[in-house]
Amino acid sequence: MTKANPLPELQPSDVLLYWTPCWLDVLISVKTYSDVAHVEVYEGNGMSSAARKEGVNLYTFRSEGLRYVYRPIEVPDNESARQWFRDQAQGYGYWYLGLLGFDWPKNHPVKLVASDGWHKKFCSQYGTQRLRAARCQPFHPEYPAEKVPPGLFKSSANLRCIWRL
Secondary structure (H helix, E strand, C coil), rough: CCCCCCCCCCCCCCEEECCCCHHHHHHHHHHHCCCCCCCEEECCEEEEEEEEECCEEECCCCCCEEEEEEEEECCCCHHHHHHHHHHHCCCCCCCHHHHHHHHHHCCCCCCCCCCCCCCCCCHHHHHHHHHHHHCCCCCCCCCHHHCHHHHHHCCCHHHHHHCCC
């Protein structure tokens, strides 16, 4: 018999880390040597915000594939984050090419730029920017959000794990 591991009550700005056996998650996991491949941020009332293949938006919280929940150590400014989301993220497309940027050399002759002027985001880039908009720094402030792979959230000194599968 397996022990139940109930999910704690989630709070806005909790970081949700996922892995499912789809081709994109497998590719990201192999490329980044991690057991997670997707990041979402809990917003409250059963909703999360994320950059999914449908784009950056609010989505119904899903537990399928959830591996970890991390909580910011700092008290987040969720109102500022919601305003940032409405003004600078909601409705953006998903940036598949940006996934190459985790370890893309800075001096590489081919520059990774979204074709429509950065109006695209991928999940961990979005999650990093969303936490920064909430006045939480998951990583050094000068570390570019587009260089953050999903698994890096697990090593942040400014987040603590509150649940794992």
